[in-house]
Amino acid sequence: MPTIDATFEQTVQYLYSQLPMFQRDGASAYKKDLTNTIRLCEFLGHPEHQFKSIHVAGTNGKGSTSHYLAAILQKAGYKTGLYTSPHLKSFTERIKINGEEIRQQAVVDFVSRIKPIIEEIKPSFFEITVAMCFDYFAKEQVDIAVIEVGMGGRLDSTNVILPEVSLITNISMDHQQWLGDTIEAIAREKAGIIKRNRPVIVSEMQEEITDVFKKTAEGLSATLTFASNHYHVTSEGVYKENVHWLHFNGSSLPSYQFKNLPGVFAAIEIMNQRGFRISEEAILSGINNVYELTRLKGRWQKLSDKPMMFCDVGHNEAGMSYIVDQIASIDFGRLHFVLGMVNDKDISKVLSLLPNNAVYYFCQAKIPRALNAEVLSEKARQFGLFGTAIKDVNEAVNEARSNAGINDLIFIGGSNFVVAELDNL
Structure with missing residues (x-):
């Protein structure tokens, strides 16, 4: 176990070697249980309740959606946390504030501080990183954090927050051995991030699973919006309620982002209703500069x-x-x-x-x-x-x-x- 003066490399190697990691190990690291995450949050004084958040789930597009939301919120002047997974190059990519990755020393200090609870409950790699992000965002007093689900939703370690809005992107067949072998079963797991009396957005209406979201939202008195019914994105710009709304050069985006952006726009609209001030200028600038603002990688x-x-x-x-x-x-x-x-x-x-x-x-x-x-x-x-x-x-x-x-x-x-x-x- 690293001590307080351990190097960052030793600390990360400890996390990789001592704790099960889904991305590397697969099934052995996946826990369909929130118990460890709740214990970690209790140990840390419940940081997950100390900042506002947006929760993003889905099969495809949840990473891009999270980056777009963070970029727009940054351009609107908010101190914005962003938690995504997996990382591509460095562990610190997972946790960012205004595009800046978590400091290496903060990772070392965090792992040292929670050594007693790690040894007691043996949490997974993902459970540790989720707790780390909550703790970091609370300590840094972010205005808002965009939290991407790891897998599924209902039993994902991130699902202990009470977000301003939940957002669910496209649903398709993936991780069937953990989430279910039908698209309806997978949708039910993703719908697990919907919270009572909190708005939820579904980016893309998919007829075969529409009822899954409607029933879940209705049971929790959550206002449900299917973003694709209200926003339409083309290479010429964005149409809102069939009226041209935003002019931007969509030809610079991969066309699959046209399916993700309606959910982003609907989420921003709800954030404005909930007291945030996000201008159309900030929306455009966030979209056009997402790679620079949030260091988005690996999406076309x-x-x-x-x-x-x-x-x-x-x-x-x-x-x-x-x-x-x-x-x-x-x-x-x-x-x-x-x-x-x-x-x-x-x-x-x-x-x-x-x-x-x-x-x-x-x-x-x-x-x-x-x-x-x-x-x-x-x-x-x-x-x-x-x-x-x-x-x-x-x-x-x-x-x-x-x-x-x-x-x-x-x-x-x-x-x-x-x-x-x-x-x-």
């Missing part, structure tokens, strides 16, 4: 020109469908696809979506959950996807670059962990 992020190279962390069926559509909207010569995936999911539906006219470079991240590159290559071949297995992510990218012409497109993705290992991210 451009890494180079000539050849164009993009990465994206979308990894399930719906997420990859958006990516394939985005690729199809670009003019390029040949497509080079660097692909790595995890070994605890059925990947057949994702593979069935991928273009078979691309050159593939199959790789694997350096985590136990990574699917072996050779195995991925074999599975992909069954779907008419052919290429080379190159285990190391960056070696696979370098091979794609060496084969690509200046007018070609290189895409890197399939897993958060593939994107996380990119040298030039």
Whole structure:
């Protein structure tokens, strides 16, 4: 266990090695129980009740939505906390205030301070990081914090806050072994973040699960808004109640963000109703400058020109469908696809979506959950996807670059962990 003068690297290594971590270990780290989080919050004096918050759940888009909300709130002049997961490069990415990552010394001090409760209850990696974010935001006296759910919602460690508004993005099939094997079951878990007498927004109306949200909200006397019924985003701007409302250059955004932004706008509208002052200028500036304001990474992020190279962390069926559509909207010569995936999911539906006219470079991240590159290559071949297995992510990218012409497109993705290992991210 690190002492008070332990280095940041030793502290983070302790968290990684001593505590189960879902991103790395999978099922063994997932706890369908809030007991540990509640105990940690009690030990810390309930920091989760000491700041205002927005709670964001969903299958796809919850990370982007959280970053957009934080960027807009920052531009409106609020001291804004942002908690997201998983991190891509550094542990400190998970906890930010106005785009600045938590100080390394604060991480060291926090872990040292809660040593007694860690040894007593053996919490998971995620439970510790959630408690850390609550404690940090309370101590730093943020005006508002945007809190992204880790997985699900109902039993996620973040689900001990009482937010100003809850927001649920797109729901699709993902993490079925933990959340349920139907879209209705998954939606019920996500709907678990809805709180009594607090407004809730669903970004995108999906007919097959509309009743899940309606019944949950009605049972809790929570005002429910389906944002896509009120806002429509195009490359020319935003329409509110079918009237042109905001002018912005949507062509600079990946088209899948058009599905996320209605929820963002609806949440901002509710925040204004609840006493915040967020102007249209702040909304536009937040959207246009989100990468700089919150250090958003891995969402259709451009890494180079000539050849164009993009990465994206979308990894399930719906997420990859958006990516394939985005690729199809670009003019390029040949497509080079660097692909790595995890070994605890059925990947057949994702593979069935991928273009078979691309050159593939199959790789694997350096985590136990990574699917072996050779195995991925074999599975992909069954779907008419052919290429080379190159285990190391960056070696696979370098091979794609060496084969690509200046007018070609290189895409890197399939897993958060593939994107996380990119040298030039």
